[in-house]
Amino acid sequence: MNQEPEVFQIVLLLSDDERSIQVKREEHIWDAAFAAGISLPAMCHQGYCLTCAGRLENGGEVDQADSLVYFPADREAGFILPCTGKPRSDLRIRTQQQNQMREFRKRSGLPAPYSWSKD
Amino acid sequence: MPEKQKVPVVKAGDVTQRVGVEVIRARGVDVEKLIKMLIANAAAEFASTYYYYTILRMHLAGHEDYKEICEDARLEDRAHWELIVPRIYELGGELPNDLPAFHDQAGCRAAKLPDPPTTVNILTLLLESERCAIRSWIEICDLTFGKDPRTYDMAARILNEEIEHEAWFIELLAYERDGKSIPSGHFRRGEPGHAPYSKNAGFYNP
Numbered sequence: 147m148n149q150e151p152e153v154f155q156i157v158l159l160l161s162d163d164e165r166s167i168q169v170k171r172e173e174h175i176w177d178a179a180f181a182a183g184i185s186l187p188a189m190c191h192q193g194y195c196l197t198c199a200g201r202l203e204n205g206g207e208v209d210q211a212d213s214l215v216y217f218p219a220d221r222e223a224g225f226i227l228p229c230t231g232k233p234r235s236d237l238r239i240r241t242q243q244q245n246q247m248r249e250f251r252k253r254s255g256l257p258a259p260y261s262w263s264k265d
Numbered sequence: 266m267p268e269k270q271k272v273p274v275v276k277a278g279d280v281t282q283r284v285g286v287e288v289i290r291a292r293g294v295d296v297e298k299l300i301k302m303l304i305a306n307a308a309a310e311f312a313s314t315y316y317y318y319t320i321l322r323m324h325l326a327g328h329e330d331y332k333e334i335c336e337d338a339r340l341e342d343r344a345h346w347e348l349i350v351p352r353i354y355e356l357g358g359e360l361p362n363d364l365p366a367f368h369d370q371a372g373c374r375a376a377k378l379p380d381p382p383t384t385v386n387i388l389t390l391l392l393e394s395e396r397c398a399i400r401s402w403i404e405i406c407d408l409t410f411g412k413d414p415r416t417y418d419m420a421a422r423i424l425n426e427e428i429e430h431e432a433w434f435i436e437l438l439a440y441e442r443d444g445k446s447i448p449s450g451h452f453r454r455g456e457p458g459h460a461p462y463s464k465n466a467g468f469y470n471p
Contacts, residue, residue, distance in 0.1 A: 263297065
């Protein structure tokens with residue numbers, strides 16, 4: 147019988163470093179990073195504001211059921227919200243992708259908080 | 266003292282630039298980012314909370330005390346909205362001339378009536394809305410501390426009230442859901458919408 151793994155290996159591709167952490171199945175990726183001494187961007191901690199956004203490299207599965215707003219298009223484009231995302235596979239995550247995710251949302255006609263300007 | 270960067274001098278009579286903006290930019294404030302954050306927070310105060318709290322309050326039937334406290338939070342969020350808007354324009358920003366676009370800029374979710382609209386569900390939603398507000402206002406405090414005293418002062422006043430709102434809703438939810446007493450420690454309000462910090466009213470300080 148195949149059992150789902152309880153812990154996943156997550157590689158965080160930071161702006162100036164690469165760190166590997168272990169994240170439990172029922173743990174938010176952001177929380178595990180914080181516990182490992184890695185302070186990722188975040189604001190609402192509710193899966194809404196996009197401040198914590200990351201992007202998957204090489205695919206993988208993330209459970210975003212705890213996020214208030216997360217679209218299938220976000221998943222297809224590889225964007226994730228680590229503050230409310232739980233791993234379902236080993237992952238490589240490019241961090242600090244809030245601007246990219248907001249631009250993606252705007253291009254897709256989806257809500258992109260913190261992005262409006264008169265220009 | 267924050268380190269000052271070189272910025273263009275605003276020439277006498279020039280109305281295309283603002284000294285009030287350039288001096289904070291010179292001290293390291295990312296003004297464009299700040300404007301986006303203020304618009305998102307204004308949308309959260311007005312569209313995500315003030316508007317939806319009106320509906321939430323209506324559904325707290327049988328709990329006149331909860332209704333009154335929800336009403337205080339609602340009217341104080343409206344006071345915050347009124348306080349933020351002039352600062353957006355002073356900084357050279359402007360509100361989206363489209364209400365749905367403005368709504369979608371909110372940094373916190375719309376506090377829509379939960380299903381089912383039980384008292385516990387409504388109080389939980391109110392609590393989490395206030396928590397989002399605290400997190401967004403402290404970001405503005407961090408962004409402006411020691412560099413932009415005008416925005417910082419405004420953000421700190423709003424943050425004071427959001428922190429009090431959180432404490433109230435913790436108290437109410439703990440009592441209603443868990444039968445526990447977790448006092449907020451205060452309820453220094455006069456008439457509804459008193460907003461002692463954001464309207465600069467006198468503080469209750471016996």
